[in-house]
Each structure stands twice: as C-alpha cells, then as structure tokens.
Amino acid sequence: MKLFAVCPKCKNEISFNSIHKTRVEFAMNDGETKTLNCKICEYKNTFKINELYAKESxxxxxxxxxxxxxxxxxxxxxxxxxxxxxxxxxxxxxxxxxxxxxxxxxxxxxxxxxxxxxxxxxxxxxxx
CATH class of the missing domain: 1.10.287 (Helix Hairpins)
Known part of the structure; x- marks a missing residue:
C-alpha cells in the first residue's frame, strides 16, 4: 500500500510503500514515528503515524x-x-x-x- 505525508516546510506530498494494512499494525512493526526525506526541499521529517494517510491506487x-x-x-x-x-x-x-x-x-x-x-x-x- 502506498502511504503519504505532507512536508511541513514545502507542503509537498511525500510517499512511500508499506505492507501494513492499519495504523496499529504499522506502529507494532515499525514504531510510532516514520522518518521521511522530502524530495523537493530535502528536509528530513519525522511523522507520527496519525499524520500518515493512504490514497486509492x-x-x-x-x-x-x-x-x-x-x-x-x-x-x-x-x-x-x-x-x-x-x-x-x-x-x-x-x-x-x-x-x-x-x-x-x-x-x-x-x-x-x-x-x-x-x-x-x-x-x-x-x-x-
């Protein structure tokens, strides 16, 4: 599943792939935060799981x-x-x-x- 987060600095959408089907499953396996690098502004962001969202494929x-x-x-x-x-x-x-x-x-x-x-x-x- 493709998950997304919004960069707080440039408001660009950052995407990454995940095999987890729910936020609880994601937190149990990968922790309660996810660190992502924005490809536009190259700012390193740490997102809480509740800030991540999925879109239709x-x-x-x-x-x-x-x-x-x-x-x-x-x-x-x-x-x-x-x-x-x-x-x-x-x-x-x-x-x-x-x-x-x-x-x-x-x-x-x-x-x-x-x-x-x-x-x-x-x-x-x-x-x-």
Missing part, C-alpha cells in the same frame, strides 16, 4: 479499467459468433449474463481498493 484503477475495456469487446466478439450459430433466447440470456463479468471484476477491484484505503485512514492511535 492508480495501478488498481488502471488494471480494473483494462480488464473492463479489453474484456467487454473480447466477450462481445465471441458472443456474436455463438449467437449466430445457436440463436436461441436462452443462449442470448446466458451470454448477456457473461457480459457482466468484466463490469463485476472492475467494480470489485475498485471496491476492495477503497476498503483498503478507508481501513487504514479510519483507524487512529489514541496516544498521539
């Missing part, structure tokens, strides 16, 4: 979009050839339901990413 959005925009035409191409051969109403309904698969995958990926971000951002440490 652009990579997850890109992957979900690719699945949706590549999967839909792919299914349309094969559905057209099957419909031409078979041509029944039942088959049309079955193929129509298969057309929902890329949309469901797209929605699921984005929803899980949103849940991951909200889980990290919602939890706070009490002693900070």
């Amino acid at each position: 652009k990579i997850a959005q890109i992957i979900a979009g690719l699945i949706f925009f590549i999967g839909t035409p792919f299914l349309l191409f094969y559905a057209k050839t099957i419909l031409i051969k078979m041509g029944t109403l039942k088959l049309t309904l079955i193929i129509g339901s298969f057309m929902l698969i890329p949309a469901l995958i797209y929605k699921t990926i984005l929803k899980e990413d949103r849940i991951r971000v909200n889980t990290f951002n919602r939890g706070r440490l009490k002693n900070q």
Whole structure:
C-alpha cells in the first residue's frame, strides 16, 4: 500500500510503500514515528503515524479499467459468433449474463481498493 505525508516546510506530498494494512499494525512493526526525506526541499521529517494517510491506487484503477475495456469487446466478439450459430433466447440470456463479468471484476477491484484505503485512514492511535 502506498502511504503519504505532507512536508511541513514545502507542503509537498511525500510517499512511500508499506505492507501494513492499519495504523496499529504499522506502529507494532515499525514504531510510532516514520522518518521521511522530502524530495523537493530535502528536509528530513519525522511523522507520527496519525499524520500518515493512504490514497486509492492508480495501478488498481488502471488494471480494473483494462480488464473492463479489453474484456467487454473480447466477450462481445465471441458472443456474436455463438449467437449466430445457436440463436436461441436462452443462449442470448446466458451470454448477456457473461457480459457482466468484466463490469463485476472492475467494480470489485475498485471496491476492495477503497476498503483498503478507508481501513487504514479510519483507524487512529489514541496516544498521539
């Protein structure tokens, strides 16, 4: 997960990767502070865990979009050839339901990413 903090000197967003899913897990494994260097002003900052936040992943959005925009035409191409051969109403309904698969995958990926971000951002440490 990509976490962010704002540099107090230049207000630039500093990012880093973390494997921790919550602030509590982060504090237990890495301590209650994180030291980061700003790439713009090169100021060394120490942030409390409650000052860190997560954002939705652009990579997850890109992957979900690719699945949706590549999967839909792919299914349309094969559905057209099957419909031409078979041509029944039942088959049309079955193929129509298969057309929902890329949309469901797209929605699921984005929803899980949103849940991951909200889980990290919602939890706070009490002693900070």
